[in-house]
Amino acid sequence: MSIDTIGVPDLEARSGPTTGRASARDRLLDAADELFYAEGIHTVGIDRIIERAGVAKASLYNCYGSKDELVRAYLLRRHDRRQARIQAAIARYDTPREQLLAVFDALDELLADPKFRGCAFVNAAAEGPAPDAVREVGEISRSWVHGALLSLAIQAGASDPGVLADQLVLLYDGALIGAKMDGNAATARTARAVAATLIDAIV
Amino acid sequence: MSIDTIGVPDLEARSGPTTGRASARDRLLDAADELFYAEGIHTVGIDRIIERAGVAKASLYNCYGSKDELVRAYLLRRHDRRQARIQAAIARYDTPREQLLAVFDALDELLADPKFRGCAFVNAAAEGPAPDAVREVGEISRSWVHGALLSLAIQAGASDPGVLADQLVLLYDGALIGAKMDGNAATARTARAVAATLIDAIV
DNA sequence: ACAGTACCAGACAGATCTGTCTAGTGTTCT
DNA sequence: AGAACACTAGACAGATCTGTCTGGTACTGT
Numbered sequence: 001m002s003i004d005t006i007g008v009p010d011l012e013a014r015s016g017p018t019t020g021r022a023s024a025r026d027r028l029l030d031a032a033d034e035l036f037y038a039e040g041i042h043t044v045g046i047d048r049i050i051e052r053a054g055v056a057k058a059s060l061y062n063c064y065g066s067k068d069e070l071v072r073a074y075l076l077r078r079h080d081r082r083q084a085r086i087q088a089a090i091a092r093y094d095t096p097r098e099q100l101l102a103v104f105d106a107l108d109e110l111l112a113d114p115k116f117r118g119c120a121f122v123n124a125a126a127e128g129p130a131p132d133a134v135r136e137v138g139e140i141s142r143s144w145v146h147g148a149l150l151s152l153a154i155q156a157g158a159s160d161p162g163v164l165a166d167q168l169v170l171l172y173d174g175a176l177i178g179a180k181m182d183g184n185a186a187t188a189r190t191a192r193a194v195a196a197t198l199i200d201a202i203v
Numbered sequence: 204m205s206i207d208t209i210g211v212p213d214l215e216a217r218s219g220p221t222t223g224r225a226s227a228r229d230r231l232l233d234a235a236d237e238l239f240y241a242e243g244i245h246t247v248g249i250d251r252i253i254e255r256a257g258v259a260k261a262s263l264y265n266c267y268g269s270k271d272e273l274v275r276a277y278l279l280r281r282h283d284r285r286q287a288r289i290q291a292a293i294a295r296y297d298t299p300r301e302q303l304l305a306v307f308d309a310l311d312e313l314l315a316d317p318k319f320r321g322c323a324f325v326n327a328a329a330e331g332p333a334p335d336a337v338r339e340v341g342e343i344s345r346s347w348v349h350g351a352l353l354s355l356a357i358q359a360g361a362s363d364p365g366v367l368a369d370q371l372v373l374l375y376d377g378a379l380i381g382a383k384m385d386g387n388a389a390t391a392r393t394a395r396a397v398a399a400t401l402i403d404a405i406v
Numbered sequence: 407a408c409a410g411t412a413c414c415a416g417a418c419a420g421a422t423c424t425g426t427c428t429a430g431t432g433t434t435c436t
Numbered sequence: 437a438g439a440a441c442a443c444t445a446g447a448c449a450g451a452t453c454t455g456t457c458t459g460g461t462a463c464t465g466t
Contacts, residue, residue: 043330167393
């Protein structure tokens, strides 16, 4: 007890802006992110999360109100990361063609991560009749991806950009599933190759 | 009670070969199939299954030993149906090219079914760290699909049939996911169109 | 100094889960 | 008639789940 109490000021001096440790809210989100993604939302109970976060149960319900809302926060964070990853990949290139293919390069990196366990939105939706939070955030993320690919397809001068975007989303999904189910990280490169064929054919 | 008892001989006269009602084992598998697929394995408890099957709990454990083994039977049945569906689609055509595309026609029919809730194997795997039964049957089914496509790709004279088979599996997976997540049954036709492009390009 | 805030520790309620066990019913085969 | 069999009904154990509530600690701003 006293050791913990003494430790806090040390951390405070070293790192954060105001508080030393991350806030209970942030630690909860970190723990939820790791556990939900690795083991599934249904499988992971509140108790495991608060234990890993080093947080009292009351704090969880103070910060998030319910498990469902914690799930929403978890998925929103996953979406933020996906968005950032794809935008960063796109930013590395200048032409729409290269930018479209860069999306699959980013996917390739993702699949190579040993912590990869599939798409968080697909996994969450597959666990059963999805609560509102799961459907809503899933829809947000999927339509964002579709929109990003559509926008690039238009810039690439595709004759039918809507069709191309649908095809590329299909490849994106297929690579994610294949990598998860078969443990085969090469699916992103397969998808990239098909994408290149489609882009070059349709433009 | 007596009404049920009287009803049995009637059913016996009408239908089944030896017994009137289907056996407890079969009724359990029917109930498990519907409930697990519609709502998820984790979500559906034993009690719901035995209630729908009209079967005593002891009978479930007599027939299957555990919930996990019932899950295995459920997935094996799903695999059998998938196999039958694809084989039937292939049997309708003569040329390998048409047969490959027929796989996606069969998929199209599947997605149009209002009961469609995604791929049972993907869903089961997404619920969390998968028990042996889930991993084993999932692997059986996925490698069977891959093998079927590979065999057709060889017959079609593809220069690199392994690559083509990988690409087609990717499209198959992508269509399944897209249809589930976006409620868009058109993904099978999108996948079919891409498949046609790939087949015609590579052969 | 003191109120307010953020947090921790853990008991508790009420529901639900898998799996076991007892006891009894009805049919079939010999 | 009687043994074997498949099955039903439901209590029960033991674990686990979400969410609430009490009581206490430590730091912050005034």
